Amino acid sequence: MSTDQRVKVAARTGKQFLEGLASQKREIWLDGEKITNPLEHEQLALAAKSMARIYDFQHEHASDLLASSPDDGSLVNATHIIPRSREDLIRRRKAIEMTAALSGGTMGRTPDYLNVTFACFAGRSDVWARRNNETGAANIVNYQKIMRDRDLSTTHALMNPQVDRSKPEAEQAMGEVSLHKVGETDDSIIVRGARMLATLATYADELTVYPGSDLRTVDKPYALSFALPVGTPGLKFVCRGTYAKTKDPFDYPLSHRFDEMDAMVIFDDVEVPKDRVFLDGDTVGYSEVITDTGWRGHIMHQAFTRAYVKLSFAFGLGHVIANATGVVKFDHIQEKLGQMWNMVELTRSAITAAEAGATPDEQGVWCPDDRPFLALRGEMPKWMPKANELLQLIGGGGFMLTPSRADVNGPLKEDIAKYFQAAGADAERRIRLFRLAWDFVGSELGGRGELYERFYLSDSWRMTSLAYKIANKDFATSLVEQFLKD
The missing domain is CATH 1.20.140.10 (Butyryl-CoA Dehydrogenase, subunit A, domain 3)
Known part of the structure; x- marks a missing residue:
């Protein structure tokens, strides 16, 4: 397969990835400094270039890394495909392996990670649709297509902060720290709290939230799954100290290129559009979408x-x-x-x-x-x-x-x-x-x-x-x- 111009190519290039990164202002906090564009920060810009290399690489090895979309035949990254045969699984694995080889496996959250996750979720939308959640199920199918066709770089935040793990989510710090729903409008839900560990957040187009631990049936405000652009008002990413080295790559061949960064995500009364909500209050489904998909x-x-x-x-x-x-x-x-x-x-x-x-x-x-x-x-x-x-x-x-x-x-x-x-x-x-x-x-x-x-x-x-x-x-x-x- 080649990226022949007669065939629509949905897979992005490195240049397109960097342009997308710069176009969406976000609120990143690193060493007390607010950063809205990671490309303008000397240390954060280093891994951005490595991410761009991943996007270019899929075009250089199109026969292995790109596949035809089941919707319109356009070329998309092979890790977006919902596997319908053993051969699909093998092809997906080869694409993951080739991508990982670019960093020697040291980058653990390249986009293929969540590509695989949401392809799995969309392929089993029937599990998401249980208990009258057909709208949430349709939303996740649509979102997976957006991820695929826009070739998004996504991060995720699964776990609530480590406050007191001996207590249920809703009882830690009076229930105010863990991410939870606090309100609703006609077209959105409003969420507050924090989640971790958003690896790759500084190089992501979108943030996804889905189940990371079991909940009690009474903890409905905490049973949430959704996706948002990282530039959504009220989203704040608090990063750990950077390990990226700006010195000559001869001296730090990995640290110069591959610090994918980790962050705590703070949701300050963030409005989540209802067409981006996959689960809202279904504590049973919160477990089932992990175990049954x-x-x-x-x-x-x-x-x-x-x-x-x-x-x-x-x-x-x-x-x-x-x-x-x-x-x-x-x-x-x-x-x-x-x-x-x-x-x-x-x-x-x-x-x-x-x-x-x-x-x-x-x-x-x-x-x-x-x-x-x-x-x-x-x-x-x-x-x-x-x-x-x-x-x-x-x-x-x-x-x-x-x-x-x-x-x-x-x-x-x-x-x-x-x-x-x-x-x-x-x-x-x-x-x-x-x-x-x-x-x-x-x-x-x-x-x-x-x-x-x-x-x-x-x-x-x-x-x-x-x-x-x-x-x-x-x-x-x-x-x-x-x-x-x-």
Whole structure:
């Protein structure tokens, strides 16, 4: 497939993405400064360029990353497509993998994440329509088409702030902190409160809100799902400190490009148009749209494909470092590299198994077999930090011997060329390699990445416990029971 001008191309270019980012004024707060255009902020502008690269990339690899819209045949990003066959799932996974490879898997919330989510929701609009919510269901179908045809970059805020997790949402801080409905007009609902964790908010066109935790049946004001432009009056994004480095990318090859930013979203009596509301007060539906739409399997298909790329990147770093410094000859280093490869291969195998076991649901949407993903969901938060630890052990003190480009090209460049060389690399390559690896495991961005991997799919112990609870135990139990009879 090519982006032939005779075929309508809905997928945006990087230039169009940046123009869209600049055209919508938003209220971003970073280090006490109000920012309305991230492109005008020196540090925020860096990741915007990386996002633009993602949009350009889909045109450069159109045969893999673009697909025909089911409505009018225009070319859209393949991750927007509602999968109607196993081949659709495989194609979607390839598109996710290629996108993740641009950042080595370090950007966890590129647009494909929510593309997959809303394709899943729209494909099972019947679940959203329960209990007389046909209007909300129609709204989510329409919104998914808007996302697809405008090729939006979207962020999401699922969780309420951490005030007192021992209490229900409505009882934390007198019920005023968590996002909730406070009023209604003829054409909108009015919401107040806060939500987190809006990763990619500074580079998004729209903010989406959908269920992130269970609610009590009495907590109707908190049972909300909707979507809004990020420039909507009353929306405020309070960012953590930036980890983006404006120095030479030689010195910070990842931090210079890939800080996707995280933010708390404050809703200051925000008006949400009713045609953008998907759920309003249905506490039962608040749970069902997550459990009954197949969302879990679909989003883990995206998440673990991205994780596979990141683990592969970590393994690649370990392999190249070990060969550059000669330690690859040592069996204990080979064992560490073998552990990393095991993680990569088990992740790849789980993705393949999930696709092979995929089946269509009652609406004809093909869903990955989520059993391999449920097993990974408890292990991945452990594997990612373990991969970082193994990299540190493979690189050792070399991580502390990383002069900057200014040194490499400075008055001592001859000394640096002599004393920083490695068995399998000249000094510049060795320094580049170790700076890259340190940016991955030890910089502020690397530390944020490790924390992200620990918790973005909830914590490991809860997911491992859930895997046991929902596991089919019939065969395992039958093996035991056969020996407990006369």
